[in-house]
Amino acid sequence: MSNSYTSSPTLVDPGRVTASRTIRTTEISRLGDLSNYCFGTGGTSNVLSQSWEDSTFRQDDSSSFVSMCQWYIPALSSSHQELNIVLSAWCPTAGGSARFVLDYGGGNTYTTDITITDTSRYSSGFNTGTITLTSTQNEFAAVLTMGVRAPVGDEVEILSVMAYWSSLSSPLPTGQLFHTLSAYNPQGINRLGADLPLSARFGVEMLENINTLRRRPRVLFQWSGVEGVSSGESIADAGAAPRAIGSGDLASMFSESAIFPGMFEDSTLNIFAYVNVKMNGGTFSSLSFDLFGQRVTCSSLGWNTFTLTLRDSEVPRSSEFGLSMYRVGPDDTVHNTDQFFIFGTEINGTSSIYLPYIAGLTIVGV
Amino acid sequence: MLIPTAFIKLPDESGCYNGEVVMGGTVSQLAMGLAQLSHCKFLGEAHYQVSHSTYGPWSTIYETGTRLHNYAQIRSEYKGREYNFLYKSTALSQKVACLFSYAGEQGADDPSVTIEVRSTSSNSYSGTVLDYGCKFLNLDTQGYSFSTDSFAFTGTTLDYEPSNSSPDLIVRPLFIPSANRGELLNIKVTVTDVALSGFHIYDVYEVEVTP
Numbered sequence: 014m015s016n017s018y019t020s021s022p023t024l025v026d027p028g029r030v031t032a033s034r035t036i037r038t039t040e041i042s043r044l045g046d047l048s049n050y051c052f053g054t055g056g057t058s059n060v061l062s063q064s065w066e067d068s069t070f071r072q073d074d075s076s077s078f079v080s081m082c083q084w085y086i087p088a089l090s091s092s093h094q095e096l097n098i099v100l101s102a103w104c105p106t107a108g109g110s111a112r113f114v115l116d117y118g119g120g121n122t123y124t125t126d127i128t129i130t131d132t133s134r135y136s137s138g139f140n141t142g143t144i145t146l147t148s149t150q151n152e153f154a155a156v157l158t159m160g161v162r163a164p165v166g167d168e169v170e171i172l173s174v175m176a177y178w179s180s181l182s183s184p185l186p187t188g189q190l191f192h193t194l195s196a197y198n199p200q201g202i203n204r205l206g207a208d209l210p211l212s213a214r215f216g217v218e219m220l221e222n223i224n225t226l227r228r229r230p231r232v233l234f235q236w237s238g239v240e241g242v243s244s245g246e247s248i249a250d251a252g253a254a255p256r257a258i259g260s261g262d263l264a265s266m267f268s269e270s271a272i273f274p275g276m277f278e279d280s281t282l283n284i285f286a287y288v289n290v291k292m293n294g295g296t297f298s299s300l301s302f303d304l305f306g307q308r309v310t311c312s313s314l315g316w317n318t319f320t321l322t323l324r325d326s327e328v329p330r331s332s333e334f335g336l337s338m339y340r341v342g343p344d345d346t347v348h349n350t351d352q353f354f355i356f357g358t359e360i361n362g363t364s365s366i367y368l369p370y371i372a373g374l375t376i377v378g379v
Numbered sequence: 380m381l382i383p384t385a386f387i388k389l390p391d392e393s394g395c396y397n398g399e400v401v402m403g404g405t406v407s408q409l410a411m412g413l414a415q416l417s418h419c420k421f422l423g424e425a426h427y428q429v430s431h432s433t434y435g436p437w438s439t440i441y442e443t444g445t446r447l448h449n450y451a452q453i454r455s456e457y458k459g460r461e462y463n464f465l466y467k468s469t470a471l472s473q474k475v476a477c478l479f480s481y482a483g484e485q486g487a488d489d490p491s492v493t494i495e496v497r498s499t500s501s502n503s504y505s506g507t508v509l510d511y512g513c514k515f516l517n518l519d520t521q522g523y524s525f526s527t528d529s530f531a532f533t534g535t536t537l538d539y540e541p542s543n544s545s546p547d548l549i550v551r552p553l554f555i556p557s558a559n560r561g562e563l564l565n566i567k568v569t570v571t572d573v574a575l576s577g578f579h580i581y582d583v584y585e586v587e588v589t590p
Contacts, residue, residue, distance in 0.1 A: 020470045020561065021470045021471060021560075022417045022418075022470065022471075023590070024380055024410070024414055024417075024418075024588060024590040025380075025406070025410035025413075025414075025590060026380065026590040027380045027381075027407060027410060027411070027590075028380075030403040030404075030406040030407040030410060031403050031407070032403055032404075034403060036401060036403060036406055040406060040410070041406070043410075043590075044406070044409055044410060044413060047413045047414075047417055048413055050417060051413065051416045051417050051421060054421070054469065054470065055416065055417070055420070055421035056421060057467065057469070058422075058423030058424060058425065058466075058467050058468070058469055058582075059423070059424070059425035059426075059465075059466065059467055059580075062425040062426055062427045062464070062465075063427060063428055063430070064427045064428070064429045064430070064462070064464065064578070065429070065430045065431075066429055066430065066431045066432065066574065066575075067460060068432060069430060069431060069432045070430070097467075099465050099563070101463060101465070135461055135462075135463055135504050137503060137504065137505075138501065138502040138503045138504060139463075139465065139499075139502050139504065140502065141502060172463075173427070173463070173464070173465070175425070175465045175466075175467075177467040177563075211401060213395055213396050213397045213399075215395075216390075216392075216394070216395025216401070216405065216409075217392055217395050217396075219395075219409050220389055220390070220392055220395065220409075223389060223409070223412045223413060223416070224389070226416050226420075227416070227420075229421075231420070231421075231424075232426075233426070234426060235426065235428075236428045236445070239430070248434055248440065249434055251432075253432045253433045253434040253440045253442070254430060254432070254433070255430050255431075255433050255442060255443060255444055255445045256442045256443070257442060257443040257444075258443070258444070258445070259441065259443030259444025259445075260443075260444070261443075261444040262444050262445055264527040264528060265480040265527065265528035265530070265576060265577060266428060266445060266576075266577070268426035268577075268579055269478060269579065270424065270426070271384075271419075271424075271584075273384065273386070273415070273419065273420050275386035278386050278388070279386075330478075330532065333532070333534060333535055334476075334535055334581070334583075334584060335384070335535070335584050335586055336384055336419070336584050337384065353443070355443055356441055356442075356443070357433070357440045357441045357442030357443065360442050360443070361442070370443070379420070
């Protein structure tokens with residue numbers, strides 16, 4: 014009994030399942046195939062995408078890895094255990110590298126190091142690494158940290174970083190599979206063939222499978238500030254990467270992304286926001302800002318998590334995509350303009366004033 | 380079949396129990412629910428924010444803002460830059476739409492952006508060109524260095540398999556050959572007098588698919 018799937022996926026002909034037509038095993042078999050395809054491959058596009066302009070993100074003379082960026086990475090299921098990381102970077106001499114640590118909490122961390130081989134900007138090729146989970150993790154998301162190490166006397170420049178989960182190959186593993194508390198039952202295609210009964214099990218499991226897949230997260234927005242940037246070049250030429258979201262970002266720092274209905278019908282379908290708040294001195298009380306039509310208040314430093322509902326209106330480009338598209342990111346409001354109007358001197362404290370700032374923002378939807 | 384974008388109410392579980400007659404409506408609801416997942420929700424997408432140097436015109440590092448304003452400037456070096464945005468496509472990535480935010484150099488004659496798609500064999504930026512793509516001409520320029528970014532979009536309509544050997548001057552989505560769907564792809568972007576601040580990549584949703 015093989016839990017196989019076909020790629021590209023096969024669909025069920027809706028004309029074959031209307032009244033007065035015999036339900037053929039072809040349709041049932043295709044449902045099982047399509048369900049397995051969705052579990053194995055759904056959401057394996059980019060879960061992390063961020064880029065920096067030329068001479069922006071640099072690190073020099075570091076004998077050890079300097080922790081510079083953090084993102085929240087949602088898990089697709091406990092069976093998806095390979096996170097592929099693709100790094101576009103360059104270093105004029107050998108010895109530049111980056112370390113990626115995926116932290117599930119409780120001491121469950123997984124690491125990969127990537128050696129940088131390009132010697133000038135987009136010279137020849139990018140570098141890759143794979144984080145392989147060696148034990149089953151059933152968390153909804155984990156924190157990915159990027160550290161950068163430069164060779165003595167030289168600099169590393171990061172141009173972009175992206176990541177994606179590997180698809181599960183066909184056939185899927187046997188037995189029940191999980192995404193946090195939701196179960197998925199792989200469908201044995203041979204059991205759905207001709208001359209075999211259409212069992213009650215198939216219908217019940219298929220309902221559970223669809224509900225589980227509806228809860229599978231998609232990354233709608235991803236951004237991290239850069240900490241610990243350092244450059245031996247003059248500051249006009251390098252090393253002034255943004256650490257915080259600023260008021261000038263509000264007009265265009267967002268993505269337009271489809272969000273699929275069901276949030277009102279199914280209370281388990283939500284949008285989650287992960288906000289990394291930092292403050293380098295002084296006493297922190299709270300930081301509030303408007304996000305996706307709601308005001309959220311971060312009451313602690315570090316990562317804050319929020320569950321958001323769908324309140325905003327669709328963007329006009331919905332008609333071009335044929336989907337319900339929404340603006341996903343910090344809202345362009347007067348409140349946010351006030352909250353994000355801070356200077357570097359209020360981040361690093363050289364003005365003797367410390368203000369809290371947003372050093373990372375991940376928005377995950379369904 | 381029509382691919383639903385809306386929430387599909389699933390049949391009641393008791394309708395699938397032993398002794399129940401399986402109706403076409405039950406199977407149809409399951410089929411629509413799965414099609415919404417495979418051909419709609421799980422279409423690929425990537426959202427790149429392009430952060431810029433926060434070095435200001437008065438030798439100040441603001442450390443805030445990833446954009447081109449907050450008094451940061453479009454530097455002259457950006458006039459002919461190349462970007463490579465990597466995109467993990469899906470088996471359904473036949474047409475790929477691109478949306479980007481940008482600022483054109485103040486006073487430039489003809490700011491432009493060219494988009495093409497390449498394979499990433501051997502992790503190379505200069506892999507085989509899969510689609511020579513298109514060129515955006517006469518993009519907006521900024522009145523001030525701190526003006527709000529502009530947006531440009533390829534659209535989602537492409538009714539043919541392109542065979543151009545240089546960028547089309549009519550903007551359109553990129554076409555991914557069937558052999559390359561599901562692979563890691565390089566969306567190569569070349570700019571003239573333009574600085575990018577965001578680049579977004581989408582699999583195009585198809586309203587109707589032949590089963």
